[in-house]
Amino acid sequence: MTSPNLIQPVRGMNDVLPTQIAAWQFLEATARELLHAYAYAEMRVPLVEQTDLFKRAIGEYTDVVEKEMYSFEDKGGERLTLRPEATAGMVRALISNGMLRGARHKIWCVGPMFRHEKPQQGRFRQFHQIDIEAIGFVGPDIDAELIALTTKFWHRLGLTNLTLHINSLGTAEARREYRAALTDYFRTHYAELDADSQRRLEGNPLRILDSKNSSLQSLISGAPLLPDYLDAESAAHFVELQRMLEALGIAYQINPRLVRGLDYYSRTVFEWTTDALGAQDAVCSGGRYDGLITQLGGESTPAIGFAMGVERVVALIEQTASAPPLGCADIYLAVQGQAAVRVALSLAEQLRAALPGKRVELNLGGGNFKAQFRRADRSGARLALVLGEDELNRGVVQLKPLRETVEQLGTEAATVIETSLATAPQTVAHWFKQRQGDHGRG
């Protein structure tokens, strides 16, 4: 299977095959439509940025920056990185293009991200995100609207069984205080922690709260809670967000242990999870990042955004089979003989012109009629057209319906219609018109 001189794909970088593309297109089309309805504008930013951008935005001591970035030096000696997430680049673009100055922006983008992790279910080294950012809004109204957008999105995709978790991280100062309290608490119980959490204690003690180690649960439940450390303004912001979600009829769970992996978040954070994807259960998550823009040298601007894992949502779409099937061929043109092929090439063009929206497949590469009809059948076409030497000599084309009856038999004269070659496109158009609304795949 893996012969030594075959070039192997790069680990964790997957091909999206035609059989999977219906789900991708369904997701992308739905997202475009919905983002348009919520007045977001698409933006496109580079896949490559200066390494320092991500270090400053995401945080020097996060796992993403410490060990997951695809970084390299280019020929000019610049330190560059394949983007591990989109927000940093989007914010950088706003600053670079002088788009802030108190202005508000609702923007989004979609594209590949790169993280050097060990692949597993729902996790890849090249993966795609739809990234949505609302810049210049203090919230919590925008927070609520953004969450409403995601809720509507699942609904449109036909996905259920997703759970919304929300939390507030407070301001940077509040979080610092809480972090100190948490560190103190776990330090007094240092010996009870497992190795992972002892390590987390130094880097990101909030992560200990998320531990899957069941023997730590009682220790964790005794830890100080973040909501007790919220500043008054953040607390009010969070309460108002909850009232708004209730007004919208959106069910949520407050999850005081929800902490995001990237350093730039503050106040509102949220995450949608599923139990249908194994260990990688986060399908969409994000939050407020009021301090990030100043941190990157822009003027102080409140902002909120989130990212959705396209592959994970696609997996859910595939599981529920909610994507509408992609169109298959409508007309298959069987042809035999050199002279007939020349005529058939332009007949196919005429058919495409006369029947916009219909898929016309010309049999290419020859083959006997038996093989051509087998291909016609597998193409899904409702109608086969036959142009052989005999038809060419007589100036006619055969129309053969392929799905009219359950027990359709070979060459029964009754099922085959003959029409003049010159008016064939009109005849075919008429044939489909008579059957409008009937997708008869009998």
Place this chain on the structure above:
RNA sequence: GUGGACGUAGCUCAGUGGUAGAGCCCCGGGUUGUGGUCCCGGCCGUCGUGGGUUCGAUCCCCAUCGUCCACCCCA
């Protein structure tokens, strides 16, 4: 980075210490030019790679590469 499972035909998978099989796919025929059902036939493998044990290895052992799942972390 750590741990576990698994690599046999294009695909899904059987199999045995004596150098391999089925189904699907593809191609041809039954029907000198008519599909989907049926019948017949054909094509297809360095049994992931390298080494070791053995008279002999696809099978046992070691290494290596790859895939999957989980941890870590995250979308």
